[in-house]
Amino acid sequence: MVDVQRQLDAVTREVVAREIDGAPSHVQTLAQTYPSPIEDVWDAATSGERIARWFQPVSGDLRLGGRYQIEGNAGGEILECAPPSAGSAHYTATWEYGGGVTWLTVTLTADGEDATRFELKHTARVGDIPPGFWDTFGPGATGVGWDGGLLGLALHLSGAGDGPSPAEAEAWATTDEGIAFYRGAADGWGAAHAAFGADAATAARAADQTFAFYTGQAPAGD
Secondary structure (H helix, E strand, C coil), rough: CCCCHHHHCCCCCEEEEEEEEEEEEEEEEEEECCCCCHHHHHHHHHHHHHHHHCCEEEEEECCCCCCCEEECEEEEEEEEEEEEEECEEEEEEEECCEEEEEEEEEEEEECCCEEEEEEEEEEEEEHHCCHHHHHHHCCCCHHHHHHHHHHHHHHHHHCCCCCCCCHHHHHHCHHHHHHHHHHHHHHHHHHHHHHHCCCCCHHHHHHHHHHHHCCCCCCCCC
């Protein structure tokens, strides 16, 4: 059983505009603090055996310069990899999916001896976003997927159990618990979208479309 509201409240969500190598880009950031030391969170986020337990199976060479492939999802190249030192750690990788390339950076910061802030940044060039995708979903379609990843990591690190397999996650999305989670996560990204500058109606509509995408339920008003 998942404490849905507690998990939703534990995550901060933000989307900002940046210019990267001269290209207008969107940077989505999620962060959560876990009650685990930085070495344990680093291992969970970089070990293929452990990633499979809270996210999805991954294959390849999980080290600097290596390439990876997540089963049924993205692959890419590991561009930076700095293990824990002096209370911080990070890695950066390309996130290659459907012929497009975006960038993922995970940064860990120790919060005392027994807690770690996990921050994930997902960067996409505006020109590479499929036509109509942002207009329909805003930051939600990408962001809610990562919300599910942070939930899986929370369950894994807490000892409450491993994250669900893709099939289990799909089934869970139709339960009362899953529906509450995806509704709350979609609305959280709706709030981030509005803070980014979208008008309230546009942000709410994109949140509804995101919720429908993840649960198969019709948006409100349909």
